[in-house]
Amino acid sequence: MEENREQERKEQQGPGADGRDDDALKGSAGEYVERKRWLFFGLPFTFTKYTINEQVVTINAGLFSTTENDCYLYKIQDVELRTSLAERIFGLGTVACYTGDNTHPQLFLEHIKHAKEIKNYILHASEDARRKRRTLNTLNINADDIDDMD
Numbered sequence: 001m002e003e004n005r006e007q008e009r010k011e012q013q014g015p016g017a018d019g020r021d022d023d024a025l026k027g028s029a030g031e032y033v034e035r036k037r038w039l040f041f042g043l044p045f046t047f048t049k050y051t052i053n054e055q056v057v058t059i060n061a062g063l064f065s066t067t068e069n070d071c072y073l074y075k076i077q078d079v080e081l082r083t084s085l086a087e088r089i090f091g092l093g094t095v096a097c098y099t100g101d102n103t104h105p106q107l108f109l110e111h112i113k114h115a116k117e118i119k120n121y122i123l124h125a126s127e128d129a130r131r132k133r134r135t136l137n138t139l140n141i142n143a144d145d146i147d148d149m150d
Contacts, residue, residue, distance in 0.1 A: 030054045032121060034112045042090040042113065050109045052118060054125055057097065057107060071107055073122070074129040075100045081119045087111065095119045 036048035051058040057076070059069045080096040087093055093115025097107040112118065130136075 030125075032114075032118055034109070034114070034118065036109075037090075037092060037111045037113070039086050039092070039111055040090065042092050042111075048110075050112065052122060052125075055129065057109075057122065059107065059109070069104060069107070071097070071099050071101050071104065072129070073126045074133050074135055076107075076122060076126040079119050079123045079126070081115055083115070093119075095122065097122060 031051065031053040034050045034052075035044040036046040036050070037044045038046065047063045048059065048061040051060070055073055057071045057073065059067075061067050061069075076097050076099050078098040080098070082094045082096060083092070091113060092111045094111060095109040095115050095118055097109070099105055099107060109115075109118065
């Protein structure tokens, strides 16, 4: 009974009540929202916003002229976490997503907080998305060159 009241109180307090930073909270719909930050001091004074949910990664950039770039999670083939010394000092990281998308084969979520958590989420969610769509992740090994050797 006491546990139920504690759970209800946490739900009423809303996101961030557990002491986590509100910038990269995973909401009830399974979505991360994060902003690109300045490398030094980790301040979010940029006009780039990253949104990651169960189906798509969206990058919104710009103030006057804006660009919105989407990539379906099932197209993400590999995810890499990069952290420079300066990023480690300020608790930031860069997540590199290698995709099968023709227009943007690489997506970079630069200078974000909770980078490792977001990288792991993208990795597992992309695998789940491929299973749901029943798609196969394959690698292009340029086998066309073999036919030319005849």
